[in-house]
Amino acid sequence: MIRRLPHVDRVGIEERAAQLGKRSIKTTAKQQGIRLAVSMLDLTTLEGADTPGKVRHLCAKGVCPAPTMPEIPSVAAICVYPQLVATAKEALHGTGVNVASVATGFPAGQVSLEAKLRDTEDAVAAGADEIDMVISREAFLAGDDTRVMQEIVAIKERCGDAHLKVILETAELGSYDHVRHASMIAMEAGADFIKTSTGKASAGATPGVCLVMLEAIRDYGERSGRIVGFKAAGGVSTSKAALHRLVLVKETLGDEWLTPERIRIGASSVLNDLLMQYAKTETGRYGRSEDFSKE
Amino acid sequence: MSVRTRIVWDYAPAPEATDHVRLKDRYGLFVGGEFRDPTDGRYEPTINPATEEPIAEIAWAGPGDIEAAVQSAGEAQPKWAALKPLERAKYLFRIARLIQERSRELAVVETMDGGKPLLESRDVDVPLAAAHFFHYAGWADKLRYGVNAREVTPLGVVGQIVPWNFPLLMAAWKLAPALACGNTAILKPAETTPLTALLLAEICQEAELPPGVVTILPGNGDTGAALVRSKKIQKIAFTGSTAVGRDIQAALAGGDTKLTLELGGKSANIVFEDAALDQAVEGIVNGIFFNQGHVCCAGSRLLIQESVRDEVIAKLWQRMRLLRVGDPLDKNTDVGAINSAEQLERIEVLVAAGEEEGATRQTIECELPERGYWFAPTLFTDVSPAHRIAVEEIFGPVVSVLTFRTQAEAIEKANNSRYGLAAGIWTDKGSKAFEVASALQAGVVWQNTYNHFDPTAAFGGYKESGFGREGGPAGLRPYLRIVR
Numbered sequence: 001m002i003r004r005l006p007h008v009d010r011v012g013i014e015e016r017a018a019q020l021g022k023r024s025i026k027t028t029a030k031q032q033g034i035r036l037a038v039s040m041l042d043l044t045t046l047e048g049a050d051t052p053g054k055v056r057h058l059c060a061k062g063v064c065p066a067p068t069m070p071e072i073p074s075v076a077a078i079c080v081y082p083q084l085v086a087t088a089k090e091a092l093h094g095t096g097v098n099v100a101s102v103a104t105g106f107p108a109g110q111v112s113l114e115a116k117l118r119d120t121e122d123a124v125a126a127g128a129d130e131i132d133m134v135i136s137r138e139a140f141l142a143g144d145d146t147r148v149m150q151e152i153v154a155i156k157e158r159c160g161d162a163h164l165k166v167i168l169e170t171a172e173l174g175s176y177d178h179v180r181h182a183s184m185i186a187m188e189a190g191a192d193f194i195k196t197s198t199g200k201a202s203a204g205a206t207p208g209v210c211l212v213m214l215e216a217i218r219d220y221g222e223r224s225g226r227i228v229g230f231k232a233a234g235g236v237s238t239s240k241a242a243l244h245r246l247v248l249v250k251e252t253l254g255d256e257w258l259t260p261e262r263i264r265i266g267a268s269s270v271l272n273d274l275l276m277q278y279a280k281t282e283t284g285r286y287g288r289s290e291d292f293s294k295e
Numbered sequence: 296m297s298v299r300t301r302i303v304w305d306y307a308p309a310p311e312a313t314d315h316v317r318l319k320d321r322y323g324l325f326v327g328g329e330f331r332d333p334t335d336g337r338y339e340p341t342i343n344p345a346t347e348e349p350i351a352e353i354a355w356a357g358p359g360d361i362e363a364a365v366q367s368a369g370e371a372q373p374k375w376a377a378l379k380p381l382e383r384a385k386y387l388f389r390i391a392r393l394i395q396e397r398s399r400e401l402a403v404v405e406t407m408d409g410g411k412p413l414l415e416s417r418d419v420d421v422p423l424a425a426a427h428f429f430h431y432a433g434w435a436d437k438l439r440y441g442v443n444a445r446e447v448t449p450l451g452v453v454g455q456i457v458p459w460n461f462p463l464l465m466a467a468w469k470l471a472p473a474l475a476c477g478n479t480a481i482l483k484p485a486e487t488t489p490l491t492a493l494l495l496a497e498i499c500q501e502a503e504l505p506p507g508v509v510t511i512l513p514g515n516g517d518t519g520a521a522l523v524r525s526k527k528i529q530k531i532a533f534t535g536s537t538a539v540g541r542d543i544q545a546a547l548a549g550g551d552t553k554l555t556l557e558l559g560g561k562s563a564n565i566v567f568e569d570a571a572l573d574q575a576v577e578g579i580v581n582g583i584f585f586n587q588g589h590v591c592c593a594g595s596r597l598l599i600q601e602s603v604r605d606e607v608i609a610k611l612w613q614r615m616r617l618l619r620v621g622d623p624l625d626k627n628t629d630v631g632a633i634n635s636a637e638q639l640e641r642i643e644v645l646v647a648a649g650e651e652e653g654a655t656r657q658t659i660e661c662e663l664p665e666r667g668y669w670f671a672p673t674l675f676t677d678v679s680p681a682h683r684i685a686v687e688e689i690f691g692p693v694v695s696v697l698t699f700r701t702q703a704e705a706i707e708k709a710n711n712s713r714y715g716l717a718a719g720i721w722t723d724k725g726s727k728a729f730e731v732a733s734a735l736q737a738g739v740v741w742q743n744t745y746n747h748f749d750p751t752a753a754f755g756g757y758k759e760s761g762f763g764r765e766g767g768p769a770g771l772r773p774y775l776r777i778v779r
């Protein structure tokens with residue numbers, strides 16, 4: 001495969017993304033936006049110290065984020081390491097909240113293809129509804145698009161019915177041209193979602209990166225007729241940032257995209273800020289972080 | 296996933312508060328450092344083009360007022376010029392800071408009086424106006440370094456006539472360099488948008504600027520014509536239409552009044568096949584729909600390379616339909632009201648001509664308010680270079696699309712205009728951008744961006760777009776006499 005890079009202008013894309021950050025989201029728009037953002041969350045814990053106990057707590061939080069505000073919906077999914085999928089699956093049984101699992105040697109992906117496939121199979125076997133894989137940045141940066149694509153195809157095959165989210169780890173790709181190119185490779189290879197980051201790199205779902213990927217999704221969809229979802233992960237830690245990402249979606253892909261089936265926000269800490277901001281629209285006061293449980 | 300209720304999300308109305316604005320019912324002429332009634336007592340309302348409601352009564356200057364104003368500015372000038380340059384700079388810095396302090400109020404008033412979206416007056420007009428005063432404040436004690444180390448003196452009293460599309464910003468573009476150079480200035484704001492210039496007069500008072508250094512004389516075209524013909528003015532700086540510019544030049548012919556003109560345009564925005572197309576589309580939108588297309592350097596002639604024509608037009612149309620047209624005071628409005636009934640009519644006439652000549656018109660569907668002056672963003676394809684909409688300045692949210700096959704043809708078509716104010720080039724290839732830029736007859740050439748302004752950069756035209764430069768060190772030259 002001969003690599004032909006697309007053109008993305010850094011200054012232009014960042015300007016547009018920043019401009020959309022100036023939309024004024026107040027009153028009812030803020031309330032609805034926060035509810036929407038919560039419904040799109042992949043509430044995540046990816047620590048070496050994760051235990052079944054912690055995952056069960058997180059699942060309970062995801063199903064009912066704020067018992068005092070019943071209008072706040074459940075999150076879309078709980079995202080864990082493969083080892084903890086079974087625990088999450090059991091805790092979420094019958095709630096409508098999905099279990100997502102990272103796989104393929106997350107986060108660096110520097111393991112053999114066999115190990116990646118095995119990792120994926122384990123997570124699927126344990127009951128994961130969604131698999132978040134990482135692309136081989138090492139192959140991508142060396143110009144080996146074929147290998148990047150073949151890996152995604154192979155993993156997609158092992159996913160079975162599980163949805164495949166392909167993590168580009170954009171902070172390691174080095175340019176917006178690369179982000180757009182990697183987005184296209186992932187979609188061509190069969191990704192159900194493309195996702196910005198692992199959350200373990202120096203930067204994540206910056207507004208510019210999100211916009212480049214959303215434009216790629218739009219253009220790929222127009223060309224192929226296939227709808228691919230988008231997951232913003234890494235660095236979305238405030239309500240303002242979450243709403244900004246939703247504005248990017250709304251004004252790039254349109255209103256019909258504003259659903260958890262197509263858009264996800266991966267985060268661990270943003271949920272409580274969303275709840276505090278929601279409570280503020282009701283009470284007029286910004287509460288304390290202790291008002292809501294950590295997990 | 297279980298069935299969830301669909302959450303619908305739209306932006307709620309987000310009108311900017313106006314209760315902090317303290318407008319007076321009436322504004323007099325600003326002469327000799329104070330507001331005074333016009334000698335013939337004439338006051339006219341200024342209206343909000345988004346609602347057609349009057350906002351305030353504005354004094355219009357008659358011949359007697361102009362004479363008194365020239366007298367006062369003439370008396371103030373030698374003292375102003377004799378100040379230590381650093382002292383003049385201090386006044387300009389003070390004005391810049393006061394513009395920043397009152398920025399919220401200025402933005403709201405600019406939007407109410409002119410119809411432009413608040414997000415533009417807030418993020419572009421007002422900050423840039425302050426930036427121009429800051430920039431020229433810095434030049435006040437370094438003037439000779441702006442003109443190749445020659446010895447310079449101010450000209451004297453200068454008359455400045457500004458248009459209605461950027462009322463405060465154009466006042467800043469004109470006043471800041473004139474004052475920095477040691478001149479005193481008589482500014483005539485546009486008939487439909489005098490308010491922010493009058494707030495700037497209040498700011499001059501607050502800054503304790505010596506009386507007579509800045510004079511503001513609102514009025515209509517007659518006021519401007521009389522100002523131009525005043526014998527005791529050493530220079531006229533005009534921004535506006537080519538027709539009026541011509542009239543001014545004829546009136547000054549044979550005399551020694553200096554003149555700079557910044558006139559109309561039909562600027563080419565050139566999209567090459569190797570451009571970053573999504574960003575080019577943003578640039579096209581910003582080039583023509585910024586300020587409802589009421590921009591002299593608007594990218595109103597879109598030249599697209601044939602190989603990417605369909606793709607660019609599809610993307611552009613998709614993007615245009617997302618534009619939010621409506622209440623200019625709403626913080627989420629992208630396209631506001633047309634400035635006046637007169638301008639709306641001009642746009643309608645030219646758009647009708649485009650349809651008659653056989654171009655294909657597409658106008659976005661959007662709800663427009665019942666009152667006020669509105670024109671929805673419009674795209675013309677199948678335009679020929681001979682069509683009126685490809686030649687004449689529409690000065691509204693209307694873009695005409697032409698195509699080209701090669702770089703040489705792009706340059707030829709771009710230059711095939713009686714105007715030459717600005718141009719845009721969209722390509723990812725640096726060498727091509729430089730080559731095309733140097734071949735274009737345009738005062739400003741933007742590469743991979745459009746409608747970006749900065750006080751350090753010179754702005755002005757070729758051909759019927761006028762002469763003289765504003766901004767940066769080049770903007771000092773028209774306000775100085777070189778002694779040796």
